[in-house]
Amino acid sequence: MTTDFKLDITLTTQKKEIPPFDQLVFGTSFTDHMFMWDYTEGRGWHDARIVPYQSIPLDPAATVFHYGQSVFEGLKAYRTKDEEILLFRPDQNMKRFNKSNQRLVMPQFDEEFALHALKKLIEIDRDWVPNLPGTSLYIRPFMIATEAHLGVDPAKNYKLMIILSPVGSYYKEGINPVKIAVENKFVRAVAGGTGDAKTAGNYAASLLASEIAGENGYSQVLWLDGREREYIEEVGSMNIFFKMNGEVITPALNGSILDGITRKSIIELLKYWNIPVTERRISISEIQEAYNEGILEEVFGTGTAAVISPVGELFYNNEKLIINNGETGALSKKLYDTITSIQNGTAEDVFGWTVKL
């Protein structure tokens, strides 16, 4: 990997109005600047630059449109009460970004330099980092193939970009429980596929099942494995945890689910609290049995966007499994409060997860 480490900065002359922080809708407004970095085969990474947020012109034959080489990440920055800005485990995102790139035959990049550029970008747009509870600056690094060529081959040109969006809660429900339908027709990913890479195609593949679930009043689906349609994978675009009989269980990383950074943090936090936590294969039958025995105490999803999303109902085989009376469980709440407090700097960061700007 050849990398030119020069970072050019061009500031906007037309600053946009920052939306009121109490009216933020997820992922709809973007800050004044963005980061761009070009990759050319044989030359490596070049022309790293922070520029005014703007449309990018692409040839209609750009391979991202046709053959889907696209990887993204999602992380957040928080404004503390002391007006400091904190990032949450950004090194983990950069590492996973490169891992996804490998699966999609896209070029590796220098993680430290990208992180440096990211910090610089947030510094420039720091007025956009919101400070109300539940708000944050959502950070979207992504890479797309830009070569104009019709042919199923890895592209020779790419753009790595970072855009920023001030956000409120991902789900309209906030920390309120969501209803989830167990999906038994459609499959998100299978071992040997791209399920553990953060690539666009995985999300495109998930839309139809979510649409159908939505029509039936469910906000997400719980994916089962593609081979036996029996083992639990993840929920919507989050990892999933079950609390049964005092023990917390989450599907092991099996190659077809995402290695979530919130997931990883929850596991570390539970271990720190001496709450039993296990990563293993879990079948939907086991969940159903635990429910019938009355030992299914809590269910929650984890992800950067929602942090913790309690599940109040699971719908499977025409049966409604009502979890914890449809209310947010005590552990789910404690995890949400702890993680978000570490993230926004109101709790002590015993793990060294946060990075100051």
Added chain:
Amino acid sequence: MTTDFKLDITLTTQKKEIPPFDQLVFGTSFTDHMFMWDYTEGRGWHDARIVPYQSIPLDPAATVFHYGQSVFEGLKAYRTKDEEILLFRPDQNMKRFNKSNQRLVMPQFDEEFALHALKKLIEIDRDWVPNLPGTSLYIRPFMIATEAHLGVDPAKNYKLMIILSPVGSYYKEGINPVKIAVENKFVRAVAGGTGDAKTAGNYAASLLASEIAGENGYSQVLWLDGREREYIEEVGSMNIFFKMNGEVITPALNGSILDGITRKSIIELLKYWNIPVTERRISISEIQEAYNEGILEEVFGTGTAAVISPVGELFYNNEKLIINNGETGALSKKLYDTITSIQNGTAEDVFGWTVKL
């Protein structure tokens, strides 16, 4: 679906130089014009237009980059010796396009109008339709999600475009046999996924396996099913056929392979010739056994880009299965000659497959 059927035309003032037809490389040069059509939720399809071929500006948050809503088609136009231009079964492509859109929760469009616009576009760029043997005008209709929104939901805005590229043979080998490695680590698609939709993510998912196969001297991989890694799906980006003991066999449409238009045409042609042809599940073990018994006579891939691509070698479990002495089989050759002759108007079109411009 609301459709505004007006088609605006803006001609270029700077015509490009048409590349020499004996030096065409697949998918690298594009004609002077392109077709664009916009979709807005609540308004439907509008602003259908033929404009000079140009870059399209997209917001960095355009959902195609992040969540992969993208569908494409591929078909070809041929110039006959009488200077007529023929399309091959374009109605089938438009139909499949809409079927893929459904799977990706993308809007349906009026197929007849799109075909009308396509014909008009080719008419305008008709000088680009090559006339040498093996050459054609490759047509790439595609649709992408353009809404600037970070959130895993179907987009509210789309663009349907058509671009044109004069092409020679897809494989450097031409009609010469290719070597194929049977893939037993990576999976292209699984039932319940998007394998039967022509969407970008499927192709992105296939690249790593092809790269590794390429390093070992194989130009494509033969995909096995994602559940048992035993049943044959398709090869690279083509459907596959086996001739054993005089019978032609191809995997049945099972939801995870593409419903190829060349595949369909080959089946109809074989039936017309009274050659036994069967669509059914085929295991790789069956192929290996047939090879050992000496009854595996021919193997070939089918697709719009390559038409017929004979397979000279299959590599599976460290064993090289040499098909027909590594040479193009008689039936493969006959099918290639017949289909291409119908396509370019030198043979009688008994099936009514071609459409004059």
